[in-house]
Every structure is written in C-alpha cells, then in structure tokens.
Amino acid sequence: MFSRLPKLPADPLLGLIGLYRDDTNPNKVDLGVGVYRDEQGHTAIMTSVQKAQQIHLETEDSKTYIGPVGVPGFVNGIKSLVLGAQAQAVTDGRIAAIQTPGGCGALRVAAEFIHRLDKDMTVWVSDPTWANHVPLIRSAGLEIKSYPYFDAATGDVDYEKMDQQLAQLGPKDVVLLHGCCHNPTGADLSFEHWQRITERANQQGFLPFVDIAYQGLGDGLDDDVKGVRWLSENVKEMIIATSCSKNFGLYRERTGCLMVQAENKQQAEAMQTQVQDLARANYSMSPAYGGFLVDTILHNDALRAEWQQELANMATRVKALRAGLLEQINAQGIDKDFSFITRQKGMFSYLGINPEQVKRMREEFSIYMADSSRVNIAGLNTHCLEYVASSLKKVCG
Numbered sequence: 001m002f003s004r005l006p007k008l009p010a011d012p013l014l015g016l017i018g019l020y021r022d023d024t025n026p027n028k029v030d031l032g033v034g035v036y037r038d039e040q041g042h043t044a045i046m047t048s049v050q051k052a053q054q055i056h057l058e059t060e061d062s063k064t065y066i067g068p069v070g071v072p073g074f075v076n077g078i079k080s081l082v083l084g085a086q087a088q089a090v091t092d093g094r095i096a097a098i099q100t101p102g103g104c105g106a107l108r109v110a111a112e113f114i115h116r117l118d119k120d121m122t123v124w125v126s127d128p129t130w131a132n133h134v135p136l137i138r139s140a141g142l143e144i145k146s147y148p149y150f151d152a153a154t155g156d157v158d159y160e161k162m163d164q165q166l167a168q169l170g171p172k173d174v175v176l177l178h179g180c181c182h183n184p185t186g187a188d189l190s191f192e193h194w195q196r197i198t199e200r201a202n203q204q205g206f207l208p209f210v211d212i213a214y215q216g217l218g219d220g221l222d223d224d225v226k227g228v229r230w231l232s233e234n235v236k237e238m239i240i241a242t243s244c245s246k247n248f249g250l251y252r253e254r255t256g257c258l259m260v261q262a263e264n265k266q267q268a269e270a271m272q273t274q275v276q277d278l279a280r281a282n283y284s285m286s287p288a289y290g291g292f293l294v295d296t297i298l299h300n301d302a303l304r305a306e307w308q309q310e311l312a313n314m315a316t317r318v319k320a321l322r323a324g325l326l327e328q329i330n331a332q333g334i335d336k337d338f339s340f341i342t343r344q345k346g347m348f349s350y351l352g353i354n355p356e357q358v359k360r361m362r363e364e365f366s367i368y369m370a371d372s373s374r375v376n377i378a379g380l381n382t383h384c385l386e387y388v389a390s391s392l393k394k395v396c397g
C-alpha cells in the first residue's frame, strides 16, 4: 500500500542543513536556516536559559500533565511581552491563549481555528513569505493567496501596492503579517504602515493575523512590537502566533504561544475553549519544558535583565554584520546597490541574486543560502565577510 506514496524532496530550508554538514570545504559558510550563531559559528545556550534550566532542575517535583493552557506563567508572560503588561486587551481579559509546540504549532492551530470560523476564508500572505507558511495554512484546508509586499528594485516594502490589495479585501479574508524582522526579506513595515493596515482592517473587515518570531532581534523588545501593539489596541479581533525559538534560543524545545484577541471577555473565554479543543485533537497539549524556562526568566528580575542584555547583544551583532557585509560588498565594487542590507531588520536579507547565481555560490564557493537568495545574516562572522563579498562579486560578474 505504501508504494502509492512517492519519496518527497528535502524541505527547501531544512535540506540545507544536511548539504552544509556534508561539505568538506574548510571555507564553507552557512547562511541557510534561520538560527542565530556567534562569532565561532556556534548556537550557544543563552546563559539566562542555562540558569533557568538549573532552577527548573532543582524545583520541578512532578511530571504530571501540565493541562491544556500549558505553563500559565509562560502564557501570561508572553501576552505581556508582546502586547505590553498594561495593554487594555490583556487587563480586560480579551486574550485567549495557549502554549504551543513552537511558532509552527501556533500557526497550525490558528489555521484550523480560522477554518473552524469559516472554511471559505482566504489567508493572504506577503509576497514573498516564510516558505513554511504555505503548507501550514494550506494543510488546514484554507485557500492561500499573496498580497504585494517586497519591492525587489529597492529592497524595501512597496506599501502602496500592498494597500491596493488590502483595499479589495473583506470579512472573508485573513491577512497574515510578520510582526517584525520579515522572513525572508528583512524589509519591515514602518509604524505608519501598521497604522494604515489598522485603518484598512477596520474599514474592510478582514481579520489581522500576526506571526512574530523575532521580537527583540530588530530594534529592541518594545520597538519591534510597536506596530503590533497599535493594531491590537485599535482592532476588536486578531490572532497572534509567537515563537521563542530565536529570542530565547529555544529552537529544539518547540516553545510558542497562540493568542486570540476577542471583542470582549466572554468571547475570549469561548475562544479559549475552541483553541484548547483544536490542540487536544492534534497533539493534546504542548510540551511544557520550554514554557517553564521562559516563565522563570520573565518572572525573575535578575534573569530577565540578563536575558534582555543577551538578546540586545545578539541584535547588535547582527547589525554590525550587516554593516560589515555592506562595506565588503562596496569594496568589491559590485555593480548593484546592496544598501538595503543595512536598512533591513532582523536575521534575514534577500541578496536579490538569481537561482543560477545562488547555485554557483553553493557549488563553487560552499556558501549556502535559500534558493530565493535569502541569507541568514547571523550565520556570518567577521572572518568570512570578505570571502562572501568576493564570491558574490565573482558570481555577479
């Protein structure tokens, strides 16, 4: 019976891990999967996380089920982290929320929640968007379409084109937005754009759905969510999926959170039962461990301060790598404007080279990036900047 199903190609992003690992070139550079690395190319465990692990080891006294919400302190901590501790929607009890197995778990439960609201809803994603958004949403049975977003000529957001599309949408549409540090392009919406999206959502009646996986890796923990907070304060209903993979470095713990903002407390209580029911039918309840760690960090003043400093250092390092890469590219005299690299935010940038050039970067120079030419800036280090820039010069001609 199993012969009916073919062997599938490797996942476009995760497949790069194996290709890089098997490459024997000592100069190889991994700019593929979105994982933060230090100057030595290592994804170290954050010291605040290590301390939280120790506390957890010493205090955990049971392995019984955690319950459908997940770790309550985690869920409450994430609501405050994203929306602000004093956010009206939080203090009014308008946020239904559950811990999820990573940001993907949150996105998948959200997609099923939307399908349950109305199976004929269309989810609109940015062009381009994170590759895994498409299968996550489609496999919940929803139609997916894309709205104009990235202007390849400038490396920025083409908001006027995006707005023209949003103006056509209505109550059967959901608009998926990247909260900050757009994946894959690094081109972020400005605060003014978020204000205009909010106006459009209220005029047209579409449902905003925010995916935020990089809070703190752009301009800072609060600045990165200024637009998301504005949206939340000014619309009645929205969905938010968050991940702790990058900003807490908890990649393999699969630690995320799904929040559903409802019009009032009573509706939020009803939505709480809905998301819990969807989770139960999928995986019952989230693994707890990552939630315990984040809860410990967010609710311990010293650990929280340490984590914030570590995260700020990571963001500063990424910005310095952006500046360093641009400097090296300019020194090579490549006939293309790459100044967008320092305007873009977070871990990713689109180099804007074609698939043939991406292949040459990989095959001739062992520099790995997504086929779209997305590079993980955090995979660079000061020693490889010149090598990457000179290789780019060779493939760009």
Ligand code: LMR
Binding pocket: 013, 014, 032, 033, 034, 035, 130, 132, 183
């Ligand atoms: C990425 O975009 O590279 C990361 O979010 C990892 C993944 O799961 O795709």
